[in-house]
Amino acid sequence: MADDGMLMNFELGSGPLKPQVKFTGGSWRDRKRAQKSAKLGSRPAVERSGLDDDQRSAKRLKVDGHGPGRRTDGDSEHRTDFPRKKTADHGHAPGQNKGPGKGSRQVVSRLFSFNPEQKTTFDDEPEWKEPEPTNAPLLTVANFGSLTISSRLVEALAKMNLERPTAIQQKVIPHMLSSSSDAFVQAETGSGKTFAYLLPILHRVLLLSGRGDQQIHRDSGIFAIIVAPTRELAKQTHTVLEQLIRPFPWLVSTAITGGESKKAEKARLRKGISFLVATPGRLADHIDNTKALNLGTVRWLILDEGDRLMDLGFEEDLRKAINALKQIELSKTLSSGVSLEPLPDRRVTVLCSATMKMNVQKLGEMSLADATFLAAEKGAETVAENKDEQAVHKAPAQLHQSHIIVPAKLRLVTLMAYLKSVFSRRGHTMKAIIFMSCADTVDFHYELLKVPENGEVPPPTSKDAENISKTVAKAAYITSLASPEVVLHRMHGSLSQPVRTATLRSFSACKSPSLLITTDVSSRGLDIPSVDLVIEYDPAFSFADHIHRIGRTARAGRSGDAVIFLLPGTEEGYIELLKASGSPSPLSYESVLQKGLMTKLEFPVETTAKPEDGQSYHDKAETLQLHLEQRLLIDSKRLELARNGFKSHIRAYATHTREERVHFDITQLHLGHVAKAYGLRDPPGGIGAGLDRKAQKGGKDAGKRTAKGVKGAKKGDDDDDSDSDKQDQAKPARAMLMRKSRMLTTGASEFNIG
Structure with a gap:
């Protein structure tokens, strides 16, 4: 054999050869750990002992998903090394085959360790004292009769326990009684x-009925159209109108909204009506397709909640209705010969809005002509003179606002503790509303907080009972000796209209302490009696929505409370915005837990986690959290609701307005901690392209799961529209989030409130 010039030199050493061991079975993580242990075991003992305690601690901290230096002495007291095996406490729900070795991934983390610290320090503030209400009826005015409206209307108001007008009513009613000019009405919620706008319209229409035998009838024509952004607000306005015209049987009103029978609505229009309350989409539909809709006698067009009308994308429907009214010639007399002289000599448009944002100004330019600006605290001025003034919309002065900065892992137990303390004071809180970001989150919390059904549910005895059978139930966890029965209600835009109407009616009429869990579908205009407390569990997507949410309480001079939950970190900056609407006071989550969990805990479902006598509130909170996690593991239905709620919540978090997204930075979310707020031990995937990859990668290390992989959630937020459009074309996942973020509220697919 020829010499090729290559010299091979192998040095085997003096030690015996060790065979290469191939590890099989279990998960790849277990095999990797075994290989590492075998390799470490082959090293000299002196070299192995060279790893000091600090290095081991740092290594363990990295595996746990927390960087070096995060562990404190206090953390060691709250940390428990759980056995890495599949047990009843740490396993999966029945029917979930996780594969060999996957059970070791289930590690229960403690609630009070590794939480981000609160950055804001609050000075000790004096105890809040309720000031004079700003939306109460005026004491300086004797009664509604002083505004020169019909005495029969004054009597109807007295039956509704309304005697004196509020400040905005004192401004608007005389103007609409004497003038035929358009008006822009701005006032705080609940005023x-x-x-x-209803009282002067009715007064002037009643003047037609006081002329001898020339009385008007239901077929005389439509005198006023009132447009409301949501079905609930349209129904409520129609209810108020019905109460006012009850003494006048020749006047008829109706409401046409989406979700109802269009055939029945057409039949009512053919029979004849005097006043029409409508949502924009259904009004535009009837203008196109219903020949019986005669607009020649219409003298007033009321656009209620103008900012919300534009936010929800009704611009084209409103334009169609406004143009249709402009094109139809105004009738001077009725077919019966009755003169319409007491009515305005032109069509009057009244735009009601809480703010003067750009989209509202656009609606005003489209609908108003030489309008008068009417506000409770200002004199009458033209809108043109006030376009440059951005009015700051404030909450009623008698509304006590608070904020709770609570870590993500503790949100769920803190909410339960707060509700338990709220309903533990007999007669103090009768009705409370919790606002959440999306329908899936509402469904999860409703199912979690309600008493589970035992066996077969009795069939409903009426149509109304059938509608609320899935939306009204008795509450568990939050009851107390003072309130042994709390009634839960849930409402969001994905429910059918009859169900939403019946649920709202049930909540309004409920005599027991009751709680409504809802989305922004209930945030605008609804006047629910005796609402004492509003909780913003998920902050609103815009500050204007926040004002309207908390405006469900402290109405017409009554006192009320509002609480908002915020996360430590960037969300703390939102407190500065809150100060524009009042003086919010801080509330410690530790004090909430201590106060709410001081009484005995009662669980509706039995798990291995049970409260014990003599436990501290820290231990009770962890017991409650562990119980909720165990309950989800044995309940596949609620487990799926929790996963859907978590995913929808993360998606919705990316849709805050551009101006406020600096406070709600999705890249700062710790998905593992947020998952604990849904009773989950692992954040589920499928949120979006970036988050999905992050979740899969995070399976290697659950503690490191953050939202930093979200495409387009934060990066490029300050770019101009052209730049963002180019990025949208390149990144479909980001394009979806950016399209949502450009809206002031989330899309109709989440809430369906049009």
Whole structure:
């Protein structure tokens, strides 16, 4: 054999050869760990002992998903090394085959360790004292009769326990009685804008009925059209109108909204009506397709909640209705010969809005002509003179606002503790509303907090009972000796209209302490009696929505409370915005837990986690959290609801307005911690392209799961529209989030509130 010039030199050493061991079975993580242990075991003992305690601690901290230096002495007291095996406490729900070795991934983390610290320090503030209400009826005015409206209307108001007008009513009613000019009405929530425009309209229509035998009838024509952004607000306005015209049987009103029978609505229009309350989409539909809709006698067009009308994308429907009214010639007399002289000599448009944002100004330019600006605290001025003034919309002064900065892992137990403490004071809180970001989140919390059904549910005895059978139930966890029965209600835009109407009616009429879990579908205009507390569990997507949410309480001079939950970190900056609407006071989550969990805990479902006598509130909170996690593991239905709620919540978090997204930075979310707020031990995937990859990668290390992989959630937020459009074309996942973020509220697919 020829010499090729290559010299091979192998040095085997003096030690015996060790065979290469191939590890099989289990998960790849277990095989990797075994290989590492075998390799470490082959090293000299002196070299192995060279790893000091600090290095081991740092290594363990990295595996746990927390960087070096995060562990403190206090953390060691709250940390428990759980056995890495599949047990009843740490296993999966029945029917979930996780594969060999996957059970070791289930590690229960403690609630009070590794949480981000609160950055804001609050000075000790004096105890809040309720000031004079700003939306109460005026004491300086004797009664509604002083505004020169019909005495029969004054009597109807007295039956509704309304004697004196509010400040905005004192401004608007005289103007609409004497003038035929358009008006822009701005006032804080709960100040009585509905009565402000209804009373002068009714008064002037009643003047037609006081001329001898020339009385008007239901077929005389439509005198006023009132447009409301949501079905609930349209129904409520119609209810108020019905109460006012009850003494006048020749006047008829109706409401046409989406979700109802269009055939029945056409039949009512053919029979004849005097006043029409409508949502924009259904009004535009009837203008196109219903020949019986005669607009020649219409003298007033009321656009209620103008900012919300534009936010929800009704611009084209409104333009169609406004143009249709402009093109139809105004009738001077009725077919019966009755003169319409007491009515305005032109069509009057009244735009009601809480703010003067750009989209509202656009609606005003489209609908108003030489309008008068009417506000409770200002004199009458033209809108043109006030376009440059951005009015700051404030909450009623008698509304006590608070904020709770609570870590993500503790949100769920803190909410339960707060509700338990709220309903532990007999007669103090009768009705409370919790606002959440999306329908899936509402469904999960409703199912979690309600008493589970035992066996077969009795069939409903009426149509109304059938509608609320899935939306009204008795509450568990939050009851107390003072309130042994709390009634839960849920409502969101994905429910059918009859169900939403029946649920709202049930909540309004409920005599027991009751709680409504809802989305922004309930945030605008609804006047629910005796609402004492509003909880913003998920902050609103825009500050204007926040104002309207908390405006469900402290109405017409009554006192009320509002609480908002915020996360430590960037969300703390939102407190500065809150100060524009009042003086919010801080509330410690530790004090909430201590106060709410001081009484005995009662669980509706038995798990291995049970409260014990003599436990501290820290231990009770962890017991409650462990119980909720165990309950989900044995309940596949609620487990799926929790996963859907978590995913929808993360998606919705990316849709805050551009101006406020600096406070709600999705890249700062710790998905593992947020999952604990849904009773989950692992954040599920499928949120979006970036988050999905992050979740898969995070399976290697659950503690490191953050939202930093979200495409387009934060990066490029300050770019101009052209730049963002180019990025949208390149990144479909980001394009979806950016399209949503450009809206002031989330899309109709989440809430369906049009």
